[in-house]
Amino acid sequence: MDAYLAAIAIIALIYVLLSLGLTLQYGLTGLINFGHVGFFAIGAYTSALLALKGVPLILTFPAAAVLAGLSAWPIGLVSLRLRDDYFAIVTLGFSEVVRIVITSEKWLTNGVQGVPGIPRLFEGLQGFAAQAATLAVILAVTIVAVWMILRIAKSPFGRLIEAIRDNEEAVKALGKDPASFKIQVLIVGAAIAGVAGAFYAHYITYIVPDQFIPLVTFYVWMAVIMGGVGRVSGAVVGAAILMVFLEGSRFLRDIVPWISEVDMASVRIGVVGLLLILFVMFRPQGLMGDYTKR
């Protein structure tokens, strides 16, 4: 039971990290990043492949962050001067292309067969101790990320990106170039997603392209929208609810055994779709949202 709870907590914290990246990008800056899973995938594959080459994990995690962040840079350069909705399409396309590349480049990623045998964090420790240590590390990283984003939100930089979200024209009129700030935000958010990907790869120890479908992006969107857009607490609460939903739908199968596993996948997608619609329509500020504004 302890092991099970620890496993859930680790996966939940991975989703918290992803949600924090999106909160920075969408919640604070207003960037409609529909390709979050692409940065997650780059982080996962980077760290996994480097680790299998014998690079110590203390180096592969920063590498995952750097590569995921760097991959966001050209996307930002190309598309951040475009309108919001075009940016959404471009990022969605980017994540699909990432998946196509990791599916096709078999020499690097082993294609659809995936990368097995990725070393765990704390290989030296036995059983539950390794899991508890992993949990402690990811918790520490998450707390640092939360602290960092709270600091960013309160800083002059944070006020500026929120101003970009609320009125880009006004920011331009004040002589600031929104595009350069947006690129920075995009890169930082992508780097956080990359770290989340590295944790994921080393925890699951086996990654295939099918784990990085756009549905994951919209799990994170669902978490951010449910929790409350632009609130750091919302990202945490939203990811927790998401985890309860994902795990709960597994237990539902025990109660209603006549639903097959593939049907359950459909039901899950349907519920995600429905929740996205309902929250956007009836509760756009989310559960932890600002109850005084709007």
Add this chain to the structure above:
Amino acid sequence: MFYAQLLVNGLVQGLVIGLAALSITLVFGIARFPNAATGDAMTLGGYSALAAFKATGSMALGGVAAFLATAVVSLLAYLAVFRQLANRSVVSLLVASIGVAFFIRAVLGVTFGHAQQVFMAPLSRPYVLGGVRITPLDLQLAAVAAIALAAVFGLLYFTPIGRQMRAVADNRDLARVSGVRPGRVMVALWLLAGGVAGVGGMMLGVKTIVSPESGWEMLLPAFTAAILGGIGSPGGAVLAGLLLGVAQEASTPFVGFTYKIALAFVIMLAVLLVRPRGLFGRVEGAR
């Protein structure tokens, strides 16, 4: 000769992309958001056509079924979701359209299962024109697509409701001041956009397979064609779809089958960088 064959294959593929892009560009031009549910609307069209084809054996009736079913579901999505969000930001509409897409996919998955299904079209001898093989099936599909396109363009350019739709696309406020009733225009828009996507979905199903995920994969090429043609330009969308279809087929010998969709992405980026309003788009454009 090899390339002439690729050209023919590309044109059929291009009609699929063109129909999807037409649906996207109509919604983008008039309702002002990129409808991410277009891909899954195509999937619905594929399943509807398949059901009608199995029942009657007629490809034409399959097309009619695809058009009708997808048109009705699109209208329902508009009435239930998109109409309520009409005055909200584009993000709300975009996220809601993703929600609609997932919901359609889930319903299709539960109803029809996840196994890949195919149209069991009778095999027939292809016509050979100067060494280029054209199957009667491709000709039938092209005919269905041509009829659907003729109907859409006829409606858009020769009927009062079509004129009103174009007026709203051009300038919503001016159209309203001139006495155009936006409600009727939107109903016509969603029926039309849905139906066109449905026919595209049927063609996609006949040419490849029908599965709950099949339509979603077309979303990126379709967005690319809509942007390349110029958002809000129906003719541009179809033309760009054909161009993209041919480009994808022509590139296959060099980059391989799987990178077809990546090619669409690269073209999209290039268009957005060099000429964001596309071939025939309005100047207000993307920036």
